[in-house]
Amino acid sequence: MDFDFLSLIDWHALAVLAITLGTFWLFAKEQLPVQSTALLSLLALMLLFGVFPYAAGDRPLGPEQFLAGFGNTALVTICFLMVLGRGLVATGALEPIVRQLARIWSFAPQFAFLLMLIFCMLASGVMNDTPIVVLMMPVLVAVAARTGSSATRTLLPMNYAVLIGGMATTIGTSTNLLVVGIAEKQGLPAFGLFDFAPMVAIAAAIALPYLWLVVPRLLPQGIGDRPNVVPLAFDASLILREGGYAAGRELREVLKKHPLLKPRGLVRNRIEIARLPTLTLKAGDQLLLHDSPEQLREYATVLGAWLHAREHDETAPEPGQKLAQALIASDSDLGGTMLAATRFGDEHGLSVIGLHRPGGESALDPAVALLRPGDVVLLRGTREGIERLRAAPGVLILDATLEIPHTRRAPLALAILAGVILIAGTKLLPMVLASAVGVAAMLLTGCLRWQEATDALSSKVVMIVVASLALGEALSATGLIAMAGYGLAALGGIIPPAAMITLLMLLMAVVTNFVSNNAAAIIGTPIAIAMATTLGADPRPFVLAVLFGCNISYATPMGYQTNLLVMSVAGYRFKDFVRAGLPLAVLMWITLTWLLARKYGLL
Numbered sequence: 001m002d003f004d005f006l007s008l009i010d011w012h013a014l015a016v017l018a019i020t021l022g023t024f025w026l027f028a029k030e031q032l033p034v035q036s037t038a039l040l041s042l043l044a045l046m047l048l049f050g051v052f053p054y055a056a057g058d059r060p061l062g063p064e065q066f067l068a069g070f071g072n073t074a075l076v077t078i079c080f081l082m083v084l085g086r087g088l089v090a091t092g093a094l095e096p097i098v099r100q101l102a103r104i105w106s107f108a109p110q111f112a113f114l115l116m117l118i119f120c121m122l123a124s125g126v127m128n129d130t131p132i133v134v135l136m137m138p139v140l141v142a143v144a145a146r147t148g149s150s151a152t153r154t155l156l157p158m159n160y161a162v163l164i165g166g167m168a169t170t171i172g173t174s175t176n177l178l179v180v181g182i183a184e185k186q187g188l189p190a191f192g193l194f195d196f197a198p199m200v201a202i203a204a205a206i207a208l209p210y211l212w213l214v215v216p217r218l219l220p221q222g223i224g225d226r227p228n229v230v231p232l233a234f235d236a237s238l239i240l241r242e243g244g245y246a247a248g249r250e251l252r253e254v255l256k257k258h259p260l261l262k263p264r265g266l267v268r269n270r271i272e273i274a275r276l277p278t279l280t281l282k283a284g285d286q287l288l289l290h291d292s293p294e295q296l297r298e299y300a301t302v303l304g305a306w307l308h309a310r311e312h313d314e315t316a317p318e319p320g321q322k323l324a325q326a327l328i329a330s331d332s333d334l335g336g337t338m339l340a341a342t343r344f345g346d347e348h349g350l351s352v353i354g355l356h357r358p359g360g361e362s363a364l365d366p367a368v369a370l371l372r373p374g375d376v377v378l379l380r381g382t383r384e385g386i387e388r389l390r391a392a393p394g395v396l397i398l399d400a401t402l403e404i405p406h407t408r409r410a411p412l413a414l415a416i417l418a419g420v421i422l423i424a425g426t427k428l429l430p431m432v433l434a435s436a437v438g439v440a441a442m443l444l445t446g447c448l449r450w451q452e453a454t455d456a457l458s459s460k461v462v463m464i465v466v467a468s469l470a471l472g473e474a475l476s477a478t479g480l481i482a483m484a485g486y487g488l489a490a491l492g493g494i495i496p497p498a499a500m501i502t503l504l505m506l507l508m509a510v511v512t513n514f515v516s517n518n519a520a521a522i523i524g525t526p527i528a529i530a531m532a533t534t535l536g537a538d539p540r541p542f543v544l545a546v547l548f549g550c551n552i553s554y555a556t557p558m559g560y561q562t563n564l565l566v567m568s569v570a571g572y573r574f575k576d577f578v579r580a581g582l583p584l585a586v587l588m589w590i591t592l593t594w595l596l597a598r599k600y601g602l603l
Contacts, residue, residue: 012054013478019044020471020514024556027574034460034574038467042066045470054478061477069469070462073432074516078465078561079457080435081134082568084417086456087442089138090449092301093410093417101139103259105147113154114212116140117161121204124165125172125197130431131421132162133562137569145294153216155566156580160211160554162562164588167551168200169193175517179547182525188539196544199595206591210584218580219572232325234354234378235290235369237267237308242283244304252277258302260295263287293323293378296354307353307380323353324386325398328375334395337371348392349385354378383451413447458568468558472515476523497537498602501545502593504528508549509585513559521550541600548592554581 023041026032032040046063054061069075087093104112116136124132136158144151166172170180170193180191240246246254255261265288266275273279287305289296300307328334355369356376371377376398379386390397420438424431442448491500504524512520524546532539553559557567557577566572597603 010478012048012052013480013483015048016045016471016474016478017480019048020475023467023471024514027556035463038463041467042463042470045474049474061474065473066470067466069466072465072469073430074561075462075465075469077130077432077435078461078564080432080439081130081565082458082461083439083448083453083456084420084435084442085134085138085565085569086452087413087439087448088135088417089142090452091410091413091447093413102143102147105143105149106259109147109149110212113157113216114208116154117157117208117211120158120161121165121208124162125168129162129166129173129560130562130565131417131424133159133565135417135421136162137566141569150216150219150221152221152570152572153219155570156219156572156576157211157215159562159566160207160215160581160584163551163553163560164200164204164207167548168197168204170195173517173551175521175550176547178518178521179525179543179550182522183529183539183543186526186529188529188543191540196547199592199599200548202595203588203591207584207587210587215580215584219576232356232376233290233292234296234356234376235288236296236354236378238287238289238296238300238303238305239308240281240283240285240287240303240305244283246281246303246305247283247285249281250277251275251279251281254281254303258299260291261299261303262289264290293325293354296378297323308351321380321382322386324350324379324381324389325356326377326379326389327396327398328371328373328377329396334371348381348389350379350381350389352377353380409445409447412445413442416441416445416447461564461568464558464564464567465561468514469516472519475515476519496602497535497541498593498597500531500535501541501596501602502589504531504542505545505549505552505589505593505596508546509552509589512550512553513556513585517550517553517560521546524550537602538600541596541602544596545593548588548596552585552588554584554588556581 019041022044023037026037026040027034045066049061049066050063101112101116120132120136137155140154140158141151143149144154167176170176170191184190245257251266263275265272266279267273267286267288268282268284287299287303289299291299296307299305355371355378357372358374358376379389386397389395416438419441420434423429423437424434428434429437439448439453443450443453491503495503504527508520508524511524525543528542528546529539532542553563555578557563557572557574559577559581563577567577
């Protein structure tokens with residue numbers, strides 16, 4: 001088979017190659033924000049093809065084609081899924097699951113982590129990868145917050161486990177469906193649902209120890225590459241409300257409901273009473289606590305109570321409110337003021353619900369405590385009220401804020417997500433349309449507010465997707481990817497079929513980390529069949545080499561859409577994917593090529 005390589009290369013292709021290499025060099029160096037690098041890459045492509053027009057066949061390639069990435073289905077789907085995940089957090093829908101998983105994680109973290117990885121591998125073989133990652137992300141982040149572990153060390157391994165499991169069946173990913181569909185159209189016998197599952201199962205078993213024991217040690221310690229810090233503990237009260245879990249139950253039963261709940265006092269009718277295990281709690285009783293804002297919020301949710309620190313403040317939190325921390329400055333006129341008499345409520349519409357004293361000192365009854373410079377007050381209120389207080393003299397709003405979940409809508413949020421997964425999983429609607437319906441349902445039912453929805457979006461993810469789509473379009477249209485495939489096919493008479501399969505899978509693995517998986521599959525599958533025909537070999541291992549290679553998308557954030565999802569939550573950097581994903585890609589490449597060659601008698 002003769003190929004005229006010079007006909008496939010022109011100066012546009014060389015310029016695109018230079019832009020691609022420069023883009024990934026800037027990504028790796030991280031001297032510019034990722035968004036800025038992506039924008040520069042996009043601008044370079046638009047200027048190149050805008051000033052020097054180019055046509056791919058009969059279709060011109062210009063700035064309009066590169067800007068089309070902002071409306072790309074994959075990007076829109078990712079954005080909808082990020083918003084859906086935010087809806088689960090905003091309603092506290094996953095709190096019961098998180099509490100149970102946190103209990104296991106607290107006494108057997110490694111075992112719980114291993115079980116989670118195995119579950120993700122198994123589930124992704126029969127479900128779409130993306131909903132599993134969307135479901136697991138908020139669970140793992142919440143578990144990390146409750147157990148003092150690091151979510152950054154579990155999110156990426158979880159994502160990789162999902163991707164590995166997804167390649168096990170023909171329905172595991174859209175890429176799998178595309179590859180087997182193209183092969184069938186070109187005359188190959190149809191692949192069965194589990195035809196290549198045994199090979200993937202062996203590769204997964206080999207990769208599992210790496211995901212479990214090695215990857216967490218290669219990743220940063222805390223969210224956004226910041227080490228985890230011990231949160232401030234606040235003195236606060238829980239007022240038990242009528243109809244809540246705790247009202248009407250004995251104290252010992254209530255304490256068993258949450259293993260970390262350790263009240264410092266119990267107040268009834270403004271009088272502290274003994275905390276007898278057999279005491280029956282009543283609506284209006286106050287549990288005096290000393291804990292972090294996250295734990296205080298969780299206690300209130302679990303027990304059916306309201307957080308407060310003022311003597312007569314028994315108002316329930318309204319939807320959309322936040323918890324914020326305010327430092328009393330040395331020049332504040334609030335010094336020496338009783339906490340119950342502060343002006344936060346009158347002037348800013350904020351409720352005071354907790355007090356932190358530096359040095360670990362505790363004010364058992366925060367309502368009557370006198371404020372001092374250096375104290376940190378825990379406040380509850382709207383975003384607007386917190387912003388008004390930010391401008392007030394003598395008070396410094398700390399960065400830490402915490403959403404108060406709309407727990408009454410939690411079952412509805414879970415039902416919406418389950419509906420999205422069911423509809424997309426059964427192919428009743430495409431994922432983009434199913435997720436769009438889910439987001440609309442969350443907004444219209446009050447599970448999510450518009451501000452929360454917009455806060456869920458990540459400019460980093462948007463720009464990376466658009467830039468990678470533009471680069472993929474340019475690489476494909478200028479013939480660079482086809483040139484690599486034809487060059488590999490030209491080696492057919494020189495090297496044995498087993499080596500050809502190895503190189504083909506490697507080529508697809510490299511390509512899929514820089515362009516869309518489906519684009520790589522569309523280009524690679526016909527080339528694989530042509531290579532097998534030229535060699536007179538069975539085309540099935542060549543097609544599977546493309547399928548596996550297009551799923552080895554671990555080494556860059558743009559390799560697969562779930563990579564971008566976990567990146568947006570955990571704040572991973574480009575080099576984190578290279579450090580953790582490149583060894584995994586090599587491991588899977590070597591294992592799967594050996595298994596393919598052995599299964600089809602090519603060794």
